[in-house]
Amino acid sequence: MAMTDASPSAEVPITAADGTPLKKKLAQALFRSRVRAVGLVLPLFAFVMASFVIPILALMWQGVHNDTFARYTPNLTQQLKQWDGVSQPTEAMFVALVTDLKSARNDKTVGRIATRVNQELPGTRSLFTSSARKVKKAKPPYAESMVKINKKWDRLDVWQAMKLTSQSLTPGFYATALDGKYTVDQGFVSQVENRQIYVKLFWRTLLISGSVMLLCLLLGYPVAYLLATLPMRYSNLLMIMVLLPFWTSLLVRTTAWIAILQSQGVVNDLLVWIGITSDESRFSLIYNMTGTIVAMTHILLPFMILPLYSVMKTIPPTYMRAARSLGATPTLAFVKIYMPQTIPGVGAGGLLVFILAIGYYITPALVGGQDGQLISNMIAYHMQKSLNWSLAAALGGILLAGVLLLYWAYDRIIGIDNMKLG
Amino acid sequence: MSRFTKGLMAVAGMSLCVSTAAVANDLTVVSWGGAYTKSQVEAYHKPWMAKTGKTIISEDYGGGIAEIKAQVESGNVTWDVVDVELADAIRACDEGLLETIDHSALPAAPDGTPATADFIDGALQDCAVANIVWSSVYAYDSSKVRGWNAPKTMADFFNTDAYPGKRGMRKNPKVTLEFALIADGVPTDQVYDVLSTEEGVARAFAKLDTIKDDVVWWEAGAQPPQLLADGEVVFTTAWNGRVFNAKNGEGQPFEMVWDGQIYDLDLWVIPKGSKNKEAALDFVAFSTATEQLAAQASWISYGPARKSSEGMVGSYHSDPSLKMAPHMPTASANFANALQNDFEFWADNQDQLNERFNAWLAQ
Numbered sequence: 073m074a075m076t077d078a079s080p081s082a083e084v085p086i087t088a089a090d091g092t093p094l095k096k097k098l099a100q101a102l103f104r105s106r107v108r109a110v111g112l113v114l115p116l117f118a119f120v121m122a123s124f125v126i127p128i129l130a131l132m133w134q135g136v137h138n139d140t141f142a143r144y145t146p147n148l149t150q151q152l153k154q155w156d157g158v159s160q161p162t163e164a165m166f167v168a169l170v171t172d173l174k175s176a177r178n179d180k181t182v183g184r185i186a187t188r189v190n191q192e193l194p195g196t197r198s199l200f201t202s203s204a205r206k207v208k209k210a211k212p213p214y215a216e217s218m219v220k221i222n223k224k225w226d227r228l229d230v231w232q233a234m235k236l237t238s239q240s241l242t243p244g245f246y247a248t249a250l251d252g253k254y255t256v257d258q259g260f261v262s263q264v265e266n267r268q269i270y271v272k273l274f275w276r277t278l279l280i281s282g283s284v285m286l287l288c289l290l291l292g293y294p295v296a297y298l299l300a301t302l303p304m305r306y307s308n309l310l311m312i313m314v315l316l317p318f319w320t321s322l323l324v325r326t327t328a329w330i331a332i333l334q335s336q337g338v339v340n341d342l343l344v345w346i347g348i349t350s351d352e353s354r355f356s357l358i359y360n361m362t363g364t365i366v367a368m369t370h371i372l373l374p375f376m377i378l379p380l381y382s383v384m385k386t387i388p389p390t391y392m393r394a395a396r397s398l399g400a401t402p403t404l405a406f407v408k409i410y411m412p413q414t415i416p417g418v419g420a421g422g423l424l425v426f427i428l429a430i431g432y433y434i435t436p437a438l439v440g441g442q443d444g445q446l447i448s449n450m451i452a453y454h455m456q457k458s459l460n461w462s463l464a465a466a467l468g469g470i471l472l473a474g475v476l477l478l479y480w481a482y483d484r485i486i487g488i489d490n491m492k493l494g
Numbered sequence: 495m496s497r498f499t500k501g502l503m504a505v506a507g508m509s510l511c512v513s514t515a516a517v518a519n520d521l522t523v524v525s526w527g528g529a530y531t532k533s534q535v536e537a538y539h540k541p542w543m544a545k546t547g548k549t550i551i552s553e554d555y556g557g558g559i560a561e562i563k564a565q566v567e568s569g570n571v572t573w574d575v576v577d578v579e580l581a582d583a584i585r586a587c588d589e590g591l592l593e594t595i596d597h598s599a600l601p602a603a604p605d606g607t608p609a610t611a612d613f614i615d616g617a618l619q620d621c622a623v624a625n626i627v628w629s630s631v632y633a634y635d636s637s638k639v640r641g642w643n644a645p646k647t648m649a650d651f652f653n654t655d656a657y658p659g660k661r662g663m664r665k666n667p668k669v670t671l672e673f674a675l676i677a678d679g680v681p682t683d684q685v686y687d688v689l690s691t692e693e694g695v696a697r698a699f700a701k702l703d704t705i706k707d708d709v710v711w712w713e714a715g716a717q718p719p720q721l722l723a724d725g726e727v728v729f730t731t732a733w734n735g736r737v738f739n740a741k742n743g744e745g746q747p748f749e750m751v752w753d754g755q756i757y758d759l760d761l762w763v764i765p766k767g768s769k770n771k772e773a774a775l776d777f778v779a780f781s782t783a784t785e786q787l788a789a790q791a792s793w794i795s796y797g798p799a800r801k802s803s804e805g806m807v808g809s810y811h812s813d814p815s816l817k818m819a820p821h822m823p824t825a826s827a828n829f830a831n832a833l834q835n836d837f838e839f840w841a842d843n844q845d846q847l848n849e850r851f852n853a854w855l856a857q
Contacts, residue, residue: 181589191845194845266850335726459559
């Protein structure tokens with residue numbers, strides 16, 4: 073401070089060669105380099121936004137927002153907004169219904185309305201499509217006329233389902249995804265028992281993914297250790313054996329497991345030949361949960377081995393020698409000195425395998441049988457077959473929330489800074 | 495490692511170039527793959543390409559209307575003609591995803607019967623024209639008959655005392671529930687009436703309960719012939735064309751039981767906004783002409799959707815001594831106790847029954 077006070081340059085700023093003040097020149101140079109840096113990152117940022125963040129947000133939005141009904145039946149939506157949901161539907165509501173059905177018939181949108189209401193109340197799809205075909209004949213009073221066209225229009229639950237679907241912003245899909253139901257008059261209620269499936273599948277997905285992760289760790293740890301410690305010519309060969317299946321198509325590997333594990337397959341033939349089991353009572357090793365776990369463990373194993381290997385490779389062998397020289401037994405040295413240093417690899421591999429496992433659906437679909445189905449199979453069903461994308465989004469949203477929760481727990485317990493992918 | 499990575503990237507880059515090169519074509523026709531697509535390529539695509547000089551790209555898909563919906567709603571329609579099931583054709587048409595097809599543009603039968611009178615019931619829809627009748631049946635491996643009489647009825651499929659062993663069934667309530675009711679003694683013409691009631695659904699599941707522990711569930715159409723060939727199951731439900739093909743194309747000793755068969759139609763549809771709509775319409779009209787439908791039947795045992803084609807059905811393409819007519823789902827001997835899949839019932843109830851079916855599986 074004293075220097076600046078004394079120096080005359082405090083009044084006359086130092087200038088660059090072209091006469092601009094040095095401070096300004098420096099700021100310009102810094103700004104340019106910052107623009108360059110941002111410019112380099114920008115394409116990646118735009119790519120991540122466009123292909124990852126925005127689609128996920130859009131999907132999440134779809135899980136709580138579905139305006140199919142409100143968009144294609146504007147008059148009826150208006151009427152339903154005023155209706156209390158329990159009294160007898162009024163003539164004005166029927167008039168709106170007739171108007172909207174007529175225009176939907178012309179615009180070929182009646183299928184979309186019908187599908188949407190059918191998601192809320194099964195069996196109503198044909199009510200809409202067939203009524204739209206006959207609505208031309210409807211005459212005032214429309215309430216009577218429509219009931220004559222189809223007597224289901226007399227049912228209160230049909231109108232309640234329409235009232236629910238007319239609300240574009242709805243918790244209904246999340247309720248369905250949790251085996252519940254959102255109703256007009258009672259709020260949230262649970263789904264009839266013989267249709268409860270999703271919660272069970274969520275738990276099973278977590279259970280199977282957890283088991284696969286543990287099995288991968290048990291099997292992958294020794295392999296990674298060998299890879300990191302064997303001399304180069306052996307470890308290279310071992311590496312190829314880890315990577316070859318990694319590069320083989322998922323379908324090929326799944327099908328190979330079918331050939332190996334099926335009741336007329338290699339394993340069972342061997343067991344019969346040895347005499348462990350008889351020809352009539354062969355083991356069911358596939359088309360059940362066992363098959364799903366075995367096939368998924370094999371397919372995901374490299375995702376555990378590779379991060380583990382990359383961490384183990386960096387652990388200097390001198391630590392182990394030091395521990396031994398200070399009197400530790402080999403086991404104690406391994407457990408106390410070596411294993412704690414591999415935690416970043418265990419964390420990375422475990423998280424990677426677990427997160428990949430909860431999204432698996434081709435393998436469970438092929439070898440899962442009746443008790444090896446995962447929640448992702450239901451998401452695929454609603455994306456591809458039933459086209460109930462809002463329900464698929466709700467199921468996906470819950471799954472995503474579960475993953476984030478686990479990630480958060482992992483960060484609290486182990487710390488995300490400790491993770492090392494390679 | 496980095497050399498490997500570079501190699502991988504080079505391969506990926508090459509395949510990218512190949513796929514962009516494939517964009518330039520006159521018509522993209524999408525179907526179910528395997529022997530079925532081959533029959534269409536031989537009977538429809540090749541003659542049409544020879545006639546018009548245009549090229550067709552044949553793509554495979556797994557059914558459903560998710561892709562059509564996605565293409566139409568995003569405004570980027572790359573499929574011109576798609577082979578879909580009846581329920582999907584009607585649903586997609588109701589939702590405004592398809593072009594309407596003018597039935598008067600379809601060619602008449604050789605004897606002059608107009609197309610509208612020549613197609614079988616349900617084959618002509620506002621947005622779709624059927625090409626085949628296919629059927630769900632059950633099949634067994636005759637070389638592995640273990641001391642029992644050949645099964646004859648749908649009830650035999652569920653009879654584990656007389657026919658012990660595993661059964662393959664499609665992991666889908668559709669067809670499975672109908673089979674269960676037929677086996678339980680419900681006449682085919684009353685199956686959907688019974689299934690529309692709560693008691694009927696319970697009855698179907700109760701019948702399925704009797705064999706639940708013996709069922710191997712399949713999902714892809716190629717699986718059931720494989721399950722039979724591996725000896726994994728003694729009986730399996732399957733699509734009749736797949737079994738026929740495994741038997742006559744690959745020499746597997748499979749036999750079909752036609753009792754209680756559930757038949758359905760496959761139809762051509764044109765997604766709304768197809769860039770080659772004129773060519774697509776021309777292709778649909780050409781391929782559903784009497785001769786083409788009859789020609790397809792020499793490649794696979796699916797029945798033609800026109801009455802006038804039935805008399806022209808010839809022999810299997812690789813075996814002139816094998817007459818195809820008796821192997822069609824619609825042949826009178828096979829058709830005695832047949833049920834047509836009720837698309838309206840399934841459009842109404844697919845979702846709830848699927849949830850119930852999966853909950854039942856998970857019990």
